[in-house]
Amino acid sequence: MLPSRDVSPSESTPNILAAGALYAGLERGLTADILAARALACTAQTVCTAIVAAGRGRVTDVVEVPADTVDAQLEHIFGTNAIHAAKIGIAGTADAAKALFKRMDQHLRGPLLLDITISGPSGEDIADARVIDVLKENIGHPDLVTIRRIDAELLVGMEIRSLDDAQVAIQRMHRLGAGRMLIRAGHLPARFFETENGKDNYAVDLYYDGDEFILFEAPYVDRNTLHGASSALSMAILKNLALKKDHASAIQAAKRYVSEAVRHSNFNTDSSVLNFFWKQSAGTGT
Numbered sequence: 001m002l003p004s005r006d007v008s009p010s011e012s013t014p015n016i017l018a019a020g021a022l023y024a025g026l027e028r029g030l031t032a033d034i035l036a037a038r039a040l041a042c043t044a045q046t047v048c049t050a051i052v053a054a055g056r057g058r059v060t061d062v063v064e065v066p067a068d069t070v071d072a073q074l075e076h077i078f079g080t081n082a083i084h085a086a087k088i089g090i091a092g093t094a095d096a097a098k099a100l101f102k103r104m105d106q107h108l109r110g111p112l113l114l115d116i117t118i119s120g121p122s123g124e125d126i127a128d129a130r131v132i133d134v135l136k137e138n139i140g141h142p143d144l145v146t147i148r149r150i151d152a153e154l155l156v157g158m159e160i161r162s163l164d165d166a167q168v169a170i171q172r173m174h175r176l177g178a179g180r181m182l183i184r185a186g187h188l189p190a191r192f193f194e195t196e197n198g199k200d201n202y203a204v205d206l207y208y209d210g211d212e213f214i215l216f217e218a219p220y221v222d223r224n225t226l227h228g229a230s231s232a233l234s235m236a237i238l239k240n241l242a243l244k245k246d247h248a249s250a251i252q253a254a255k256r257y258v259s260e261a262v263r264h265s266n267f268n269t270d271s272s273v274l275n276f277f278w279k280q281s282a283g284t285g286t
Contacts, residue, residue: 014110014242015043015082016235019070019100020089020117021050021126028055028121029090032231039232040239045081047073047100049092054124062124067095074103085110085242087234088142090117094130101138111241114142115234118151140177144247146234147173149185162189163206163215170208180247182207184230187220203259207251214248218259232258 018033027035030046037044049070053060070092077083086108091097104112116135118127127135132155139145149160156172159165166185173181183206202217236254241247 013041013043014084014239015045016238016242017045017047017077017081017083017086017108018089018235019047019049019074019087019091021052021092022048023055024051024053026055027228028231032228033087033089033235036228036231036235037239040235042235042239044235045077045083047077049096049100050090050126052090052120052124054120054122057122059120059122059124062120062126064092065096067093067099070096071099071103074099074107078103078107083108083110085113085238087113087115087238089115089234090126091131091135094128094134097131097134097138101134101141105141111143111238112141113234113238113241114139114145115230116145116147116151116155118154136176139173140179142179143241144180144182144237145173145178146182146184146230146237148230149183149188152183160185160188163204166206167208167213170206170213174208174210180207180209182251184233205251205255207248209247214251216251216255218255219263229258229262232261 016037018030018037020033021029023029023031029052030048034044034046047070049065051061051063051065054062086104088097088100088104091100114135116139118132120126136155147155149166152166152169152173153160156169158169158172160169160183163185166183166188170181170183185204185206187203201220203220204218205216207214207216233254236257237250240250240253245253
């Protein structure tokens with residue numbers, strides 16, 4: 001087994017490991033992670049856990065990468081690269097998920113972000129019951145857990161129709177062992193009895209540090225065809241954490257960074273917020 005390299009990041013260029021799925025023909029999954037990292041002047045090292053043929057409302061196939069192949073990728077990357085931060089997205093099989101957490105525990109010297117992904121945007125099945133069990137068993141390992149509202153509903157078995165509900169969901173995840181958590185809640189009213197017309201015109205993310213809640217807001221943009229925002233958010237958070245910012249500041253900077261991209265993006269069919277970042281100077285959002 002090759003030893004992992006332990007080198008501190010330079011002033012602005014962390015090396016980030018991203019584990020997740022490769023989407024055929026779309027700037028989603030690992031492709032989006034690579035583009036987002038490069039826009040932030042970071043380097044992305046990738047571990048492929050699944051190959052997904054899905055998008056534009058159609059699901060063709062989901063092929064999971066064998067766990068020993070996932071583990072071999074991890075061994076190689078940690079043995080040949082200085083990894084300053086890491087993200088686990090789509091985990092693939094239950095055994096692959098176990099390998100991911102084991103290698104991270106053994107070799108990662110920087111922050112770990114777990115982006116719990118149970119369902120895909122086109123309806124593809126991403127995580128079965130065994131994978132979900134492994135995620136729950138290891139939910140206390142990452143420095144930060146992020147999750148979409150729809151996946152949080154699946155994970156804790158409840159509807160999230162308001163910010164009050166989101167707080168309950170986070171508390172349930174905390175009881176599972178999670179520490180710092182961020183629910184990407186989207187467009188939600190503050191109370192369940194508020195009507196659709198009564199919603200504030202903001203997209204919200206709710207953060208919990210184990211003691212207190214912090215609400216992050218940005219103007220809501222109703223564009224279902226826009227993608228790439230979650231990769232941009234997670235990469236920006238990880239860059240800031242690798243550079244020793246505290247979690248709340250890292251999330252706030254990343255939220256502002258992604259919100260600007262969403263606001264200025266060209267909303268064509270299947271457009272990506274990542275296109276915006278290439279127009280900006282490297283390092284924006286830190």
